[in-house]
Structures are given as structure tokens and as C-alpha cells.
Amino acid sequence: MILFLLNFAELILFILLLIYPFFLFGFQFSPALYLSITMAEKRLILDNELLDITLSRLAHQLIENHGDFDNTVILGLQPRGIFLADRLKKKLESYIGKPISLGYLDITFYRDDFRRREAPLKANATHIPFLVESKKVILVDDVLYTGRSVRAALDAMTAFGRPRKVELLVLVNRKYTRHLPVEPMYVGKAVNTIDTQKVLVEWDEKGTQTGNVWLTSKQDT
Amino acid sequence: MEELRGKHLLGIKDLLREEIELIFEVADNFKEVINRPIKKVPSLRDITIANVFFENSTRTRLSFELAEKRLSADVINFSSSNSSVKKGETLLDTVNNILAMKVDMIVMRHASPGAPHFLAKNIDANVINAGDGTHEHPTQALLDAFSIREKLGQVEGKKVAIIGDILHSRVALSNIFALKKLGAEVMVCGPSTLLPKHIHELGVSVSLEVQEALQWCDVANVLRIQLERQQVKYFPSLREYSLYYGINKKMLDKLDKQITIMHPGPINRGVELSSDVADSEHSIILEQVENGVAIRMAVLYLLAGKNKSVSFS
Numbered sequence: 001m002i003l004f005l006l007n008f009a010e011l012i013l014f015i016l017l018l019i020y021p022f023f024l025f026g027f028q029f030s031p032a033l034y035l036s037i038t039m040a041e042k043r044l045i046l047d048n049e050l051l052d053i054t055l056s057r058l059a060h061q062l063i064e065n066h067g068d069f070d071n072t073v074i075l076g077l078q079p080r081g082i083f084l085a086d087r088l089k090k091k092l093e094s095y096i097g098k099p100i101s102l103g104y105l106d107i108t109f110y111r112d113d114f115r116r117r118e119a120p121l122k123a124n125a126t127h128i129p130f131l132v133e134s135k136k137v138i139l140v141d142d143v144l145y146t147g148r149s150v151r152a153a154l155d156a157m158t159a160f161g162r163p164r165k166v167e168l169l170v171l172v173n174r175k176y177t178r179h180l181p182v183e184p185m186y187v188g189k190a191v192n193t194i195d196t197q198k199v200l201v202e203w204d205e206k207g208t209q210t211g212n213v214w215l216t217s218k219q220d221t
Numbered sequence: 222m223e224e225l226r227g228k229h230l231l232g233i234k235d236l237l238r239e240e241i242e243l244i245f246e247v248a249d250n251f252k253e254v255i256n257r258p259i260k261k262v263p264s265l266r267d268i269t270i271a272n273v274f275f276e277n278s279t280r281t282r283l284s285f286e287l288a289e290k291r292l293s294a295d296v297i298n299f300s301s302s303n304s305s306v307k308k309g310e311t312l313l314d315t316v317n318n319i320l321a322m323k324v325d326m327i328v329m330r331h332a333s334p335g336a337p338h339f340l341a342k343n344i345d346a347n348v349i350n351a352g353d354g355t356h357e358h359p360t361q362a363l364l365d366a367f368s369i370r371e372k373l374g375q376v377e378g379k380k381v382a383i384i385g386d387i388l389h390s391r392v393a394l395s396n397i398f399a400l401k402k403l404g405a406e407v408m409v410c411g412p413s414t415l416l417p418k419h420i421h422e423l424g425v426s427v428s429l430e431v432q433e434a435l436q437w438c439d440v441a442n443v444l445r446i447q448l449e450r451q452q453v454k455y456f457p458s459l460r461e462y463s464l465y466y467g468i469n470k471k472m473l474d475k476l477d478k479q480i481t482i483m484h485p486g487p488i489n490r491g492v493e494l495s496s497d498v499a500d501s502e503h504s505i506i507l508e509q510v511e512n513g514v515a516i517r518m519a520v521l522y523l524l525a526g527k528n529k530s531v532s533f534s
């Protein structure tokens with residue numbers, strides 16, 4: 001009889017232990033809510049067609065300000081700004097009918113987080129076959145987020161001369177996420193985002209079929 | 222590979238092939254940097270580096286100093302000829318005194334093999350071996366292999382002959398390790414007195430005939446006779462060495478192919494290389510010097526990235 005009572009007490013204790021966390025946190029962890037937090041939510045913000053329209057608009061805005069690009073050069077930021085820069089160059093050349101100077105600028109060695117990361121970042125190729133001395137420069141990147149890359153780019157660019165004027169063009173401007181006072185002059189699309197969200201730009205030059213811009217809300221990236 | 226495994230560069234022997242290839246990739250970027258109008262990047266602006274040279278050097282030291290300055294590091298130089306070492310201070314004391322002045326990295330050349338390994342065990346700073354006695358000279362081997370890769374497209378499968386004073390050469394040993402790791406075939410060639418006894422155990426072939434070595438190889442890396450390390454006579458005279466092992470234009474013309482000539486410097490013109498060979502278009506001796514800066518920038522950059530001695534929080 002005593003043995004039975006002991007077993008019964010143990011059972012009660014065990015059940016209490018099982019449901020204990022729910023008392024601690026309340027009953028807020030419903031399965032549906034849990035799934036919606038962990039699974040990546042992917043929303044298309046620019047599809048291939050719209051992207052092309054946006055690029056055309058950006059190209060026309062550039063022509064409005066820079067005419068026939070006599071004294072203007074484009075610098076695409078490595079690694080992801082160069083695809084946008086390539087497509088812009090093609091568009092501009094088809095409108096203007098003459099070649100445009102385009103360079104690739106890598107900012108790895110100018111970053112402000114060296115030695116704060118676990119491993120040093122690998123650099124990409126810088127290829128600037130001209131001097132930017134007294135030229136108007138349009139910096140081109142796909143997503144403007146904290147503004148730190150642009151700061152590094154301004155720094156890196158001075159190794160190729162002193163430009164007369166620098167402008168910034170981005171495909172996606174993430175608002176309210178800036179760490180530095182950097183604002184773009186030409187914007188493809190402005191989006192309101194929070195830190196846990198990511199903007200993903202897929203280019204057909206990279207092997208995917210279409211040029212799409214996605215907004216994903218992944219917790220762990 | 223994303224980063225080096227260790228925080229020191231003591232020798233090629235401890236490196237993996239992937240690590241060597243990582244250094245080459247980063248060096249490619251820095252080679253572009255040092256050909257810009259403004260040849261300087263700010264990556265190492267908060268790092269102080271001491272170049273501690275207990276042995277004479279011109280090229281290596283200038284190359285390291287330039288590499289450090291191009292990365293915006295602060296540099297102090299130390300050479301034993303005008304220092305307290307003459308007054309009897311030990312190596313560890315000397316270095317600890319330098320480190321007390323808040324130095325993050327040490328580049329050291331020393332006459333004793335293993336000196337940088339000893340240092341690495343006893344101090345916190347990153348140690349880069351710039352040559353330890355007759356043991357290793359890792360950055361030289363890296364820049365040699367990098368130069369071969371640049372000239373011939375790749376190192377894998379190429380035949381490299383190392384000709385000259387193998388016995389006293391740290392460049393030879395580091396080169397053998399680096400080239401074997403990258404998949405090249407290596408032959409050493411020199412008078413039998415200047416070849417280490419069991420050198421074939423490193424997987425290299427051995428030749429005593431310089432013409433045979435030249436005919437076999439794609440690249441000839443010619444080394445200097447290190448008279449300062451030779452305690453006894455290994456050959457009758459420099460003139461005789463030059464007659465049997467010196468490379469001149471006539472010998473290269475006899476070959477049925479073009480080979481690339483390398484030399485780690487300093488050249489004794491007329492001894493191991495004649496002037497017309499050293500200055501010919503097949504010699505990449507000056508390219509080696511240029512690549513030396515890029516390779517050393519890459520090594521410093523990758524090791525500094527692992528230096529967490531400064532807390533930013």
C-alpha cells in the first residue's frame with residue numbers, strides 16, 4: 001500500500017514537472033505562432049518586369065543630371081553592386097549611343113569592422129581602368145542598409161583620385177536602418193524593414209533566370 | 222578556406238595547401254592595390270609591428286616594412302648590430318621589452334633555427350618568421366611559388382629545379398615544402414658537398430649536373446653561395462664553383478625550350494648567374510621582388526585578422 005502511494009506521488013510530481021514551463025511562460029507558444037517565427041517569409045517586392053521599368057527610370061534620371069556622361073563615371077560596389085552597374089551601363093549605352101566608363105570597386109580593406117569579425121573577409125577584384133580625378137562619380141550598390149559600405153567606398157575611391165562630385169544610386173533603400181548619415185540620390189525602391197529582415201536581390205547574370213527582389217524575414221540570417 | 226589556422230607564420234611545413242592558396246588569393250588583391258595611384262589601404266591602422274632583425278637583410282626587411290606601411294600599420298625597426306643584444310640581453314628579454322611598448326606583431330629574422338618557434342611559444346603577439354638560420358624562410362617560398370603561378374598560370378605539375386647551396390639555404394627548404402604541397406615536381410642540384418645527405422626523403426630528385434637539371438625543369442630557382450654560413454671549405458674556389466655550376470646564356474641556348482630563371486637575391490653576378498641571364502627576359506627576379514610585397518601584405522592581413530589582443534568592447 002505504501003509502495004502504491006509513493007508511485008502515485010511520483011506520478012503527480014512528474015506531471016507537474018511536464019507542465020511547469022507553461023506556468024512560467026504562460027500558454028503563448030501555440031504551434032502556429034512558433035512556425036510563423038521560424039519559417040522564412042519571402043515576399044516579392046520587385047519582379048523581373050517591374051525591375052526593368054525601375055532600371056529604365058533610374059537610367060533616365062541619370063541622363064537628366066549627367067547628359068551624355070562626358071565627365072561622369074560609374075563605380076559598382078563589389079560584390080553585389082556590380083550586376084546592377086552592368087545592367088545600368090547597358091541601358092545607358094542604348095539610350096546615349098556611346099560607351100560609358102564603368103569600374104568595379106572592392107571595399108574589403110577599407111571596412112571598419114576588421115579584427116572585430118571572427119575571420120577576415122575575402123576581397124573581390126577591384127577593376128578601375130581610369131582615374132576618378134575631377135570626374136563626377138556615381139556609386140552603385142544593390143541594397144543600402146547601414147551605410148557603412150558606402151562610407152568605406154567613399155574612402156576606397158580616393159585611392160583613384162579626387163572626384164569632383166559623388167552621387168549614390170541604390171536599387172533598394174532600406175529606410176530607418178542607417179548607422180551613418182548616408183542617403184542615396186537615386187532610389188529604385190524604398191522599403192520599410194526591421195533588422196531581422198533581409199533584402200535578397202537575384203540577378204540573371206548570376207545564373208538565376210530572372211531578376212527579382214525579395215524581402216525575407218528570416219530569424220537566423 | 223576562409224582563414225589561416227594558426228596565429229603565427231613560422232614555416233611552410235605547418236601550412237596546408239588550402240592555406241597557401243588562400244594567401245595567394247589575398248595577395249592577388251594586394252598586387253592590384255600596390256599598382257594603384259595611391260598604394261595604401263587602412264586595414265591595419267590600429268596595429269603596431271616590430272621588425273626584429275638579428276641578421277643582415279636588405280630585401281626582406283624593406284619588403285616587410287613596405288608591406289606594413291601599405292597596410293597603414295605603425296612600424297618600428299630593430300637590428301642587432303646597434304642594440305643591447307651586444308650587451309648580453311637574451312632574445313626573450315629583448316622581445317618582451319619591445320612588446321611592453323604595446324606591439325601587436327613581430328617579424329623576426331634570427332641566425333638560430335627555431336628561434337621564432339621559441340618566441341611563438343612564449344609571447345602573445347603574432348610571430349612571422351623572416352628567416353631562421355638554415356631552417357625556413359616562409360614568405361620567400363610563398364612569393365617564389367606565387368611568381369611561378371603568375372608566370373606559368375599554375376604551380377601544379379610544373380618542374381622546378383633549385384640549384385646551388387642547398388645545404389645552407391632556408392629558401393631551398395621552404396621552397397621544397399611549398400612546391401610539393403602545391404603539386405609541383407622538385408629537383409635539387411649542386412655540388413655533392415652542398416646537398417644535405419637525406420634530401421631525397423623530402424620527395425625531391427637530386428642531380429649533380431647543372432645542364433641536366435636545366436634540361437629537366439620549367440623553372441630554375443638559382444641560389445646564392447652562402448659563404449657566411451660555411452665553416453669549412455665545401456668547394457675549392459668560387460671560380461671553380463662558377464665554372465661548374467654557374468648558369469650563363471650559352472647553357473640556356475643549348476636547351477630545346479625556354480625556362481624561367483628565378484633568384485631570391487642578393488645575386489653574386491658572375492658566380493651563380495651571369496649578367497646576361499640575370500637581365501634576360503626569362504628572368505623574373507624583379508617580379509619576385511614586387512610579388513614579395515603583395516605576399517607579405519597578404520600574410521600580415523590574414524594574421525592581423527586573428528589578432529584579438531585589443532578589446533573593442
